[in-house]
Amino acid sequence: MSLHIEKGRNRDFWTDQLPDGISLVRGFDKWIMAVFIISFLISLAYVLFREMSGNYLMHDLMPLLAIPFFVCGVMFYIKSKYWILLVLAAAAAILWFVSIPLTLIYLLLFLIIGASGVVALVDAFQRAIFYRVLRRIEYLNVKKKLAAKDKLVAFMFNIPEDLDTRNITMDYELSRTKIPWKEVWNSISLGLMVGMFLWIYISMNPTFADLSIETSTPLLMFTLILYIPVIVMPWSIFRSLNVRIETKYRDFKVYNGIRATLQRMAVPVVAALFFVLVAIDSSDIWTVAFYILLSAVMIVVILTLVSILYFWVFEAAAINDIVSKWKMFRPVPVFVGLEADEKRQSWDDLPGTPRRDKSDFGKLTLPEDK
Numbered sequence: 001m002s003l004h005i006e007k008g009r010n011r012d013f014w015t016d017q018l019p020d021g022i023s024l025v026r027g028f029d030k031w032i033m034a035v036f037i038i039s040f041l042i043s044l045a046y047v048l049f050r051e052m053s054g055n056y057l058m059h060d061l062m063p064l065l066a067i068p069f070f071v072c073g074v075m076f077y078i079k080s081k082y083w084i085l086l087v088l089a090a091a092a093a094i095l096w097f098v099s100i101p102l103t104l105i106y107l108l109l110f111l112i113i114g115a116s117g118v119v120a121l122v123d124a125f126q127r128a129i130f131y132r133v134l135r136r137i138e139y140l141n142v143k144k145k146l147a148a149k150d151k152l153v154a155f156m157f158n159i160p161e162d163l164d165t166r167n168i169t170m171d172y173e174l175s176r177t178k179i180p181w182k183e184v185w186n187s188i189s190l191g192l193m194v195g196m197f198l199w200i201y202i203s204m205n206p207t208f209a210d211l212s213i214e215t216s217t218p219l220l221m222f223t224l225i226l227y228i229p230v231i232v233m234p235w236s237i238f239r240s241l242n243v244r245i246e247t248k249y250r251d252f253k254v255y256n257g258i259r260a261t262l263q264r265m266a267v268p269v270v271a272a273l274f275f276v277l278v279a280i281d282s283s284d285i286w287t288v289a290f291y292i293l294l295s296a297v298m299i300v301v302i303l304t305l306v307s308i309l310y311f312w313v314f315e316a317a318a319i320n321d322i323v324s325k326w327k328m329f330r331p332v333p334v335f336v337g338l339e340a341d342e343k344r345q346s347w348d349d350l351p352g353t354p355r356r357d358k359s360d361f362g363k364l365t366l367p368e369d370k
Helices: 027-052 058-079 084-097 102-138 148-156 181-204 217-226 228-240 254-279 282-324
Strands: 003-006 013-016
Touching: 027 058, 027 102, 058 102, 058 217, 102 148, 102 217, 102 228, 102 282, 148 254, 181 217, 181 228, 181 254, 181 282, 217 228, 217 282, 228 254, 228 282
Parallel strands: none
Antiparallel strands: 003 013
């Protein structure tokens, strides 16, 4: 632990870095994040190269960007010794030989294997950011000058400037006996907010007005939607553990902050989507509306599947690791009642305090002026 003095708004204060050993990232998490980044860069470079060569259109090549999730899913199955991967490979080969459409095989493989890769990546990302985000929030409104990362955290989590962020805490006991469908719906609603940006792209891209359902357009949307859980699901851990900043009045919940930020961003996007749809020719608007509806259904299906897999397989281990390291992050709790201007509690409010009739003290009579 490295203590150092930092400039505060009113006075200087001691702060420290995250203690050694508090990292939640395991060896497998490092590998899966590294493999995802490398495979994504390779896939992106290949897609751009083939598109610039003029042999393929971009919407035909975009499904290749889902390969990183497939690779991460294969890594998860091998690490967990789920040999169902071999069964799936054999089933895919059989489907190929019986002339099942390649699109259907692609969707099935990526729903089963790719979804596992998405969740494994979400779990690794959660472990990498959790205590780093809490440390940023803890000193956010105490510092005199905010760094770029501090400003980013303040924006993302919608932290009010007048909030004392030092009193951050969470729930330490969480036991689930079933899938938390309310939290699944929260992830879906956030995914639909992010999906609005996809709908703007669909509405403004003339390609979607010309292609039919039999083309590669559904695969393009499916590939883009696979990235939505990576954007919205890592923040669910803050809701599960009820991470909050306690105050004397109403606690500020960290998850609600990032949800409010997405809602603020979604409002102008909805307005832009409305104006774009109004500007589209009536002959094309039904085709575009169909693809928007199809993408919304895909978002619901994929996020439901990924959320169930996350809460069923990954969440318990992540929460146990977070709770086990909490004492390292906050050895001594900070109480809200430490403010200097807080009113002291009256002894008369304590139970068992004897009461005395004030008339026993007598009555003071002042002489009247003559």
